[in-house]
Amino acid sequence: MADAPGNNSTRAVLVGVDFGAVDFTASLEELALLASSAGAEPIDTITAKRNAPDPAYFVGSGKADEIGVAAKALGAELVIFNHALSPAQQRNLERRLELGIIDRTSLILDIFAQRAKSHEGKLQVELAQLQHLATRLIRGWTHLERQKGGIGLRGPGETQLETDRRLIGERVKALRTRLAKLRKQHETQRRARGRNNTFSVSLVGYTNAGKSTLFNTLTKAGVYVANQLFATLDTTSRRLYLGDETGSVVISDTVGFVRELPHQLVAAFRATLEETIHADLLLHVVDGSSPTRMEQIEQVNEVLREIGADHIPQILVWNKIDAADLQPGVERDEHDKISRVFISARSGAGLDLLRDAIVEAAKSAASYPANPVPGLSPENEEQDDAALESSMLDDNGESNPTSTHVGPQ
Ligand SMILES: Nc1nc2c(ncn2[C@@H]2O[C@H](COP(=O)(O)OP(=O)(O)OP(=O)(O)O)[C@@H](O)[C@H]2O)c(=O)[nH]1
Numbered sequence: 110m111a112d113a114p115g116n117n118s119t120r121a122v123l124v125g126v127d128f129g130a131v132d133f134t135a136s137l138e139e140l141a142l143l144a145s146s147a148g149a150e151p152i153d154t155i156t157a158k159r160n161a162p163d164p165a166y167f168v169g170s171g172k173a174d175e176i177g178v179a180a181k182a183l184g185a186e187l188v189i190f191n192h193a194l195s196p197a198q199q200r201n202l203e204r205r206l207e208l209g210i211i212d213r214t215s216l217i218l219d220i221f222a223q224r225a226k227s228h229e230g231k232l233q234v235e236l237a238q239l240q241h242l243a244t245r246l247i248r249g250w251t252h253l254e255r256q257k258g259g260i261g262l263r264g265p266g267e268t269q270l271e272t273d274r275r276l277i278g279e280r281v282k283a284l285r286t287r288l289a290k291l292r293k294q295h296e297t298q299r300r301a302r303g304r305n306n307t308f309s310v311s312l313v314g315y316t317n318a319g320k321s322t323l324f325n326t327l328t329k330a331g332v333y334v335a336n337q338l339f340a341t342l343d344t345t346s347r348r349l350y351l352g353d354e355t356g357s358v359v360i361s362d363t364v365g366f367v368r369e370l371p372h373q374l375v376a377a378f379r380a381t382l383e384e385t386i387h388a389d390l391l392l393h394v395v396d397g398s399s400p401t402r403m404e405q406i407e408q409v410n411e412v413l414r415e416i417g418a419d420h421i422p423q424i425l426v427w428n429k430i431d432a433a434d435l436q437p438g439v440e441r442d443e444h445d446k447i448s449r450v451f452i453s454a455r456s457g458a459g460l461d462l463l464r465d466a467i468v469e470a471a472k473s474a475a476s477y478p479a480n481p482v483p484g485l486s487p488e489n490e491e492q493d494d495a496a497l498e499s500s501m502l503d504d505n506g507e508s509n510p511t512s513t514h515v516g517p518q
């Protein structure tokens with residue numbers, strides 16, 4: 110590793126191929142942010158124009174050599190492609206360039222692996238990684254066996270490849286079982302919460318839109334905020350008191366979305382996203398200062414469709430108005446329902462409008478009881494949190510080590 114002095118990050122060259130997409134530049138900028146979020150240092154970006162990917166090297170062999178020469182001249186160890194590479198393309202490039210090659214999918218998986226904190230989050234990432242790996246197993250690949258080590262692991266007459274596949278298959282099965290159990294626990298928690306008839310609100314949106322900042326401002330929770338992609342991986346929930354009439358709602362901060370979110374990850378994070386699927390209201394947070402905000406909205410809606418959350422009432426929260434030179438305000442649709450609220454989570458501008466919008470949505474929701482839930486005033490909020498938390502203990506009476514927290518920590 111040729112690390113620069115005092116800098117531990119891997120120097121990486123980024124490669125983007127322009128197939129004529131309108132968002133080519135924005136997508137490359139995002140790749141740079143993804144790369145630094147993963148701990149790499151993007152030192153150069155090489156672009157190419159093509160009509161279609163080259164089957165062997167994704168870029169042509171001439172371009173591949175050019176990338177290799179440039180990367181070596183710059184002391185890079187890694188080349189990151191802004192695309193999904195086939196296993197063969199990745200392998201061919203690695204052999205030809207003698208450099209580490211990763212694609213967009215692996216990069217995102219890597220960030221998730223680094224960020225996962227909860228037990229469940231780690232299991233989900235491992236499952237996604239193994240599923241990604243399973244498609245890439247080639248003869249002579251011995252990494253897994255070395256890792257597991259030991260005599261007698263390999264069955265009689267099995268080739269290395271079969272052993273690797275078998276070990277991965279077994280681990281995938283074990284992970285699925287464990288995650289299914291955790292999902293059942295979540296179901297129990299949700300039912301317990303359902304008994305309280307508490308209106309639930311999920312913050313969703315593109316990564317870096319400001320969901321956690323807004324969550325903190327609204328609930329004073331102090332969750333991790335950073336100018337990084339996927340700063341948040343675990344769902345965190347808190348009570349939010351909205352006045353005597355409405356009482357409290359439960360509000361959840363969730364993982365951010367990104368374009369081309371690897372589908373293994375969407376599948377693996379389904380359990381985490383269940384918080385979102387079962388919400389009564391989605392606050393779709395948008396970075397209103399981003400030039401690609403419209404496209405980000407579309408990407409988020411696409412993932413919401415994929416996880417079956419597109420039927421949930423949604424308010425678009427147009428955030429970062431301080432950086433976009435906009436005023437706080439509210440927009441209503443043709444049914445006079447609030448469709449957009451313009452705010453700044455950082456300065457607090459427009460937050461009163463947002464709280465009013467949540468109250469209005471809670472009132473109009475059919476499932477919401479006509480009378481406020483008794484006992485949900487600020488005085489006994491803490492006590493209520495404790496009750497909520499105790500409903501989240503698992504069968505052994507142990508605190509559930511998964512991603513959902515309700516109440517003060
Ligand atoms: N100018 C401005 N910046 C903001 C505002 N809200 C959030 N930010 C910044 O945007 C960046 C991302 O904020 P987060 O709250 O971590 O975003 P997130 O949506 O939770 O991101 P992920 O967890 O990665 O999905 C941080 O640098 C925030 O300080 C705002 O209203 N105005």
Ligand SMILES: [Mg+2]
Nearest residue numbers: 320321340341
């Ligand atoms: Mg966040």
